[in-house]
Amino acid sequence: MFVSYKWLQDYVDLSGIPAEELAEKITRSGIEVEGVEVLNEGMSGVVVGHVLEKEQHPNADKLNKCLVDTGGENPVQIICGAANVDKGQKVAVATVGAVLPGNFKIKKAKLRGEESNGMICSLQELGFESKTVAKEYAEGIFVFPNNAEPGKDALAELGRDDQILELGLTPNRSDCLSMLGVAHEVAAILGRSVTYPDLTHDEGSEKASESISVAVEAKEENPLYVAKVVRNVKVAPSPLWLQTRLMAAGIRPHNNVVDITNYVLIEYGQPLHAFDYDRLGSKEILVRMAKDGEEIVTLDGQKRTLTPEHLVITNGTEPVALAGVMGGENSEVHSDTTTVLLESAYFNGQTVRKSSKDHGLRSEASARFEKGVDPNRVRAAAERAAQLMAELAGGEVLSGSAEVNYLEAEPAxxxxxxxxxxxxxxxxxxxxxxxxxxxxxxxxxxxxxxxxxxxxxxxxxxxxxxxxxxxxxxxxxxxxNIPSTFPVSASAPGKLTDYQQKRRMARRFLEGAGLHQAITYSLTSEDKASQFALQPSDLTRLSMPMSEERSVLRLSLIPHLLETLKYNLARQNDQAALYEMSSVFISNGPGEQPLEKERLSGAVTGLWHLNQWQAEKKQVDFYVVKGILDGLFDRLGLKEHITYQQTKRDGLHPGRTAEILLNGVSAGFIGQVHPKLQKQMDLTETYVFELALQELLQTEAEPLTFSVIPRFPSMTRDIALVVDKDVVAGDLQSAISEAGGKLLKDVSIFDLYEGDKLDENKKSLAFSLRYFDPERTLTDEEVTKAHEKVLRTVEEKFAAVLRG
CATH class of the missing domain: 3.30.56.10 (Phenylalanyl-tRNA Synthetase; Chain B, domain 1)
Known part of the structure; x- marks a missing residue:
């Protein structure tokens, strides 16, 4: 809503309150003022001029040599290229030294050999937007009324000595879509009163109801309809003050009749419509729902096909207006109109919105009906418009009005x-x-x-x-003025919960490890929703999805992370490591709220290390991603609770996938995306993981312990064990650790051999075992005894043979 500061003063006393200060007060009261525009900012030296003489420029066909009285001692010569300039006109003249918008300064000049001392201006050159300039002045200079006085400040005459407050209104504050509504708000803020316009005007002896009858079939959609009749109007341009006020509000002037309806729209917030009574085609107004396939040509010249959901104003037979949206071309006010039928009505907002949306017609009137107008201003707005038509168009207002009223508008x-x-x-x-x-x-x-x-x-x-x-x-x-206070129960400073601290720790660790956080949609398509799901579930569907691609809630974060990798790879970003910490949605059955489970997922592809100087490269593989997770589990104190177990999952490589067990219970997985899916999505070799984050972070972590730096040496023994190919290295490693007892501190695998020196169904796994006692130096006999127990255990459990 654009609010003219000068216009607002007609309704509320603003003395002592500059526009900027008023804007600040309005904003602090809850309605944001998005800006204050000073209309004449940076402009000066523009006066009213009187064109005394006009003749053709001797050296240019499209230029005119004008002698202009600008209120000084002597007239000045100005060269003007406007086609509509003429002798006797009162025009806006930017004198020598004047400054126009954009810091454009006017200087003396010679145009084709003739001296020019200023510039005759169009409204656009004075800062008016083209869409608000009357069509007759859309091209060419602006012409003032004949009573304009040469030498007067043209900017003041054009209402540019004003400031415009732009209100950013929320949908519930439709009351401020009018000058009177804003006046009530400002008066409440300043503690002042609101002055309403005086609606008194003369009326003829003939009754309006004798010239027009009103009937309403659609009572719910139109509970109140008021019609007034004004005769003997003279359609002409509006007074300059009225035109400038409309332009300041962003509305283009047309003629005095149409401008009055727009003026009252802005003043009262009540949309009005003026029909040419003689072109109406009858003495009857019938408001009804349109017939299927019925047509109307609206004021913009477009033919509209109607449906029974659209409310129309008719002359008893054919539509003459689309109610609350736009009038019909067949009853438009023309320059020869002498009798005006003035409509002021209360239309249902939803009905108007339906018509506006279906026909792509968004108008100042429809916007107000949609948000809600004051039902008790319908009659007052009609009286105000009739008063102005009598005053500004010389009309004779018939007595009373013809109306239908089914409206019950009681104050809350x-x-x-x-x-x-x-x-x-x-x-x-x-x-x-x-x-x-x-x-x-x-x-x-x-x-x-x-x-x-x-x-x-x-x-x-x-x-x-x-x-x-x-x-x-x-x-x-x-x-x-709302006081700042501490919470009553605040005996200690606030802090993160244990869960929040761990979640933050996980984020920092992953980002420190080189992964970037991603945030993807919770909505996905049916074919992607169940991919990589950690926990199987029925899908949770949206009742009114915007598209099939966003129709269900996700069960895994990985599909969208893969889409993000695909997007990056397609744009030559061939190294990408992403993680996401967010919710998936487990169905609780039809009609029930789904259960949200927090997951931590990641997707990594491309080179992990690249050192061009030393020519060292490290491609991402299973163990890179596993190492990241091991570091994360260690940071969370869960390392002793986590084990990996080879598994197979849909969408993942059958030989490079492991299930992650938390105290023996599945809590996630890690693996390479299946080569077929990689090819289908145009991905390079890609590894992913997904963890049940809530279960991990809610697990009691091992307490932090410290050990003394060892003073005694350790002893290392390496063994290579030949076992069947189906023996899992992790199981073998666990058995060695358990058999080694207290002295065996560390077991690590360092070699795998499969070749022609072994049977086809055999493999060799090499382990390094470190023995150590923090209290003393171990003897060979003690280490040998423990080592032999290890060898006996692996032989008994796995039929392992020590490789020579």
Whole structure:
């Protein structure tokens, strides 16, 4: 909503409150002022000029040599290229030394050998937007009315000595889509009163109801329709003050009749429409739902095909307007119009929105009906428009109006207690202060034993419950006055929970390891939703999805991470390591809220290390990603609780996939994406993991312990064991660790051999065993005894043979 500061002063006294200060006060009261535009900012030296003479430029066909009286001692010569310049006109002249928008300075010049002392200006050159300039002046210079005085400040005459406040209104504050609505808001903030326009005007003896009859079939969609008749109007350009006010509000002037309806729209927030009574085709107005396939040509010249969901105004037989949206071409006001039928009505917002949306017609009128207009301003707006037509168009207003009224518009009555207001706000506002706030807002208020009964005027349709009144008290008392207090129970400073600390620790570790955090959609398609799911579940479907690609909630984070890798690889970013920590959604059955489970997933592809100087490269493989997870488990204190077990999963490489067990229970997996899926998605060799994050972080971690730096040497023995190919190296390693007892501190595998020196179904696994006692130096006999026990155990459990 664009609000003219000068226009606003017609309704509320703004003395002593500059526009910038007013904008600040409005913003602090809860309605954001997005900006204050000074219309004449940076401009100077523009005056009204009188073209005394005009002749063809001797050296240019498209230029005119004009002698212009600018209010000085002598007229000045100005060369003008506008096609519509003529002798006798009053025009806007930028004199020598004037400054126009964009810091454009006017200097003396010679054009084709003729001296030019200034510039005759168009409205666009004075900062007006082209869309707000009347069509007759859209090309060429602007011409003032004949009573304009040469030498006067042209910017002031054009209303540019004004400031425009741009209000960013939320949908509930439709009351401020009018100058009077903004005036009520400003008056409440400043503690001043609102002055309404005087609606008194002369009326003829003939009754409007004798010239037009009104009937409404669609009573729910149009509960109130008011029609007034104005005769003997003279259609002409509007007075300059009216044109400039409309242009400041972003509306293009047309003629006095149409401009008056737009003026009242901005003033009262009530859309109006003017029909040419003689072109209406009857003396009847019938409001009904359109017939299927019925057509109307609207004011923009477009033929519209209607359906029974569209509300239309008809002359009894054919549509003459699309209700609340746009009038019809067949009843448009023309320059020869002499009798005007003025419509002011209350239309259902949803019905107007349906028509507006179906036909792609968004207008100032439809926007207001959609958000809600004040039903008690319908008649007042009609009277205001009739008054202005009598004053500015010389019309004769017929007595009364023809109307149909099924509307029951009662003000809302809401009761709220003083104690509740203070309790909710955490403040101690006095009852008198609260009552003053309600009174300033124009609400009727009665107080009884600490309870306010507030009668809310119909212009404030957003106030219906106690909490709405509490908000009004808070914003007008001042959000800045709400005291800062500590929570009552705050005996200790706030801190992260143990779960939050661990989650943050996990993020920092992964980012330190070289992974970048990704955030992907929770919505996915049916074919991707179940891929890589850690826990099988029915799908949770959206009741009204925007598309099939976003129709269900995900069960795994990996599919979208792979899409992200694909996006990067397609753009020559061939090294990518991503992780995501977010929720998947496990179905609880039809109609039930799904269960959210937090997961930690990652996807890595490309080179892990690249050192071009030393020509060293390290491709991502299973053990790189496993090493990242081992480091993470170690950081979380879960290393002793985690084991890996070879497994097979859909979508993953059958020989490079492991299940991650937490205390023997599945808590995730790690593996390479199956080569077929990699090829299908145009991925290079890619490794992924997914962990049940909640289960991991809720597991009690091992307490942090410290050990003394060893003073005694350790002894290392290496063994190569020949076993069957189906023996898992991890099982063998676990058996060695258990058999080695307290002296065996570390077991690591360092070699795998399969070749022609072994049987086809055999393999050799080499382990390094480190023996150590922190209290003394071990003897060969002690180490040999423990080592022999290890060899006996692996021979008994795995038929392992020591390789010679």
């Amino acid at each position: 009555v809401v009761t709220v207690h003083i104690e509740k207001i203070n309790r909710v706000l955490g403040m101690n506002i006095s009852g008198n202060e609260m009552q003053s706030i309600f009174t300033r807002l124009g609400f009727e208020v009665q107080e009884d034993n600490g309870a306010f009964t507030v009668t809310v005027p119909t212009r404030r349709g957003d106030i219906t419950i106690e909490e709405d009144l509490i908000e009004e008290v808070a914003r007008l008392y001042g959000y800045d």
